[in-house]
Amino acid sequence: MNSGAATQHYLVRPASRVSGSITVPGDKSISHRALMLGGIANGSTEITGFLASEDCLATLRALRALGVQVDQHDAHHLTVHGRGTAALHAAGQALDMGNAGTAIRLFMGLLCGQSFDSTLIGDSSLMKRPMERVAAPLRQMGARIDTRDGRPPVIIHGGSRLHGIDYTLPIASAQVKSAVLLAALSAEGITRITEPAITRDHTERMLGGFGAQLQRDGLAVTLQGGQPLRGTAIQVPADFSSAAFFIVAGCLAAHEGLTLRNVGVNPTRTGLLDMLRLMGADIRIRPVVGEGPEPIADITVHAAKLRGIEVSEQLVSVAIDEFPVFFIAAAAADGETVVRGAGELRVKESDRLAVMADGLRAVGIQCELLPDGIRIRGGGMVGGHIDSHGDHRIAMSFTVASLCASGAIRIDDVANVATSFPGFPAIARSVGLQLQA
Numbered sequence: 205m206n207s208g209a210a211t212q213h214y215l216v217r218p219a220s221r222v223s224g225s226i227t228v229p230g231d232k233s234i235s236h237r238a239l240m241l242g243g244i245a246n247g248s249t250e251i252t253g254f255l256a257s258e259d260c261l262a263t264l265r266a267l268r269a270l271g272v273q274v275d276q277h278d279a280h281h282l283t284v285h286g287r288g289t290a291a292l293h294a295a296g297q298a299l300d301m302g303n304a305g306t307a308i309r310l311f312m313g314l315l316c317g318q319s320f321d322s323t324l325i326g327d328s329s330l331m332k333r334p335m336e337r338v339a340a341p342l343r344q345m346g347a348r349i350d351t352r353d354g355r356p357p358v359i360i361h362g363g364s365r366l367h368g369i370d371y372t373l374p375i376a377s378a379q380v381k382s383a384v385l386l387a388a389l390s391a392e393g394i395t396r397i398t399e400p401a402i403t404r405d406h407t408e409r410m411l412g413g414f415g416a417q418l419q420r421d422g423l424a425v426t427l428q429g430g431q432p433l434r435g436t437a438i439q440v441p442a443d444f445s446s447a448a449f450f451i452v453a454g455c456l457a458a459h460e461g462l463t464l465r466n467v468g469v470n471p472t473r474t475g476l477l478d479m480l481r482l483m484g485a486d487i488r489i490r491p492v493v494g495e496g497p498e499p500i501a502d503i504t505v506h507a508a509k510l511r512g513i514e515v516s517e518q519l520v521s522v523a524i525d526e527f528p529v530f531f532i533a534a535a536a537a538d539g540e541t542v543v544r545g546a547g548e549l550r551v552k553e554s555d556r557l558a559v560m561a562d563g564l565r566a567v568g569i570q571c572e573l574l575p576d577g578i579r580i581r582g583g584g585m586v587g588g589h590i591d592s593h594g595d596h597r598i599a600m601s602f603t604v605a606s607l608c609a610s611g612a613i614r615i616d617d618v619a620n621v622a623t624s625f626p627g628f629p630a631i632a633r634s635v636g637l638q639l640q641a
């Protein structure tokens with residue numbers, strides 16, 4: 205997968221305005237979850253607005269290898285024929301999750317209570333990412349899981365009887381929380397999970413849509429094991445994390461406004477809006493009536509003068525994937541922006557603190573890397589050469605930087621943009637970015 209990753213690049217020439225009305229592709233987190241919960245539900249689940257990106261297609265392939273029939277009517281419309289919580293079958297080969305951290309971690313929770321063994325692997329980036337954060341609570345539930353030095357391959361030994369646990373997450377991670385919730389479905393007794401900070405709650409909302417009963421109490425969620433799921437219909441909203449690139453682009457250069465349609469605005473995801481507004485951004489939200497448990501809105505952004513801020517640590521977990529593009533906003537702002545308490549950014553698809561700091565310096569921005577954050581001094585950006593380290597969000601962030609750079613930006617290793625945002629270059633060009641892929 206993505207064998208051309210090292211060779212593909214973008215060349216982005218300076219542009220001074222963006223405008224229009226666009227719809228970005230479906231939400232990645234919700235698409236993964238819709239497939240997985242649909243696969244273990246009783247009856248069929250209809251998914252519309254599915255994100256047909258490399259990451260979600262890895263989940264789809266894995267689910268089919270586990271015996272789940274999925275009919276694909278078109279790229280974004282699927283019917284999953286659920287097999288019930290305990291009726292998957294052995295894949296007979298290692299399940300390749302590609303670049304997808306969400307897929308590998310949620311599958312650990314889904315598979316550790318099954319009767320058969322499974323092996324989970326991924327691409328060179330995923331093979332370096334930490335998996336013990338998920339394996340540890342699952343072992344407490346009775347699962348038998350091996351990792352190699354804490355990383356994939358992840359080997360899950362089937363046939364374990366799981367039991368509920370009371371677990372306080374040491375780090376704020378929706379993937380860990382979701383993996384434990386998926387395991388809890390087939391565990392005996394009650395599982396209670398407490399998080400140190402709010403993280404995306406798509407799993408909890410979606411479980412409710414599949415008929416499961418959960419109790420939420422502040423930062424804790426409780427689930428009784430043994431509850432069957434009932435197939436349902438899921439409408440996947442446009443991905444806020446993909447919209448984020450254009451929200452920042454709009455703040456920098458939407459002199460007549462830029463609108464993003466039908467975007468998921470679950471408050472556990474939208475910390476970027478709070479941060480940008482504190483910087484002086486002009487962002488208007490118009491709620492759209494949807495059918496599912498996820499709030500949806502049209503977002504209109506107008507260009508505004510931004511000023512640097514000190515980001516509250518409370519916002520980190522609800523803006524976690526948006527920091528690369530937020531750093532571009534910070535680089536374009538007047539004054540200094542400081543982010544702390546964001547050490548998790550070092551274990552994403554790349555070390556996003558270090559890779560962004562290198563990239564910002566390459567386009568003439570002064571910044572200081574902190575152990576768990578970054579200090580960025582806003583200023584004039586010049587053209588430059590960026591190595592995205594195969595990280596989709598770094599590549600797209602520096603595309604947005606072309607709106608405040610005086611010269612062309614070349615971004616290397618961009619093939620992984622397709623893991624989350626197929627069609628990004630065309631949408632970027634449609635609003636006015638001068639991107640040559």
Ligand code: S3P
Pocket residue numbers: 232233234306376377378379380382404524525548
């Ligand atoms: C995700 C959770 C976050 C996020 C990732 C998607 C999810 O990861 O960064 O892109 O779908 O649950 P962590 O749980 O590691 O913070």
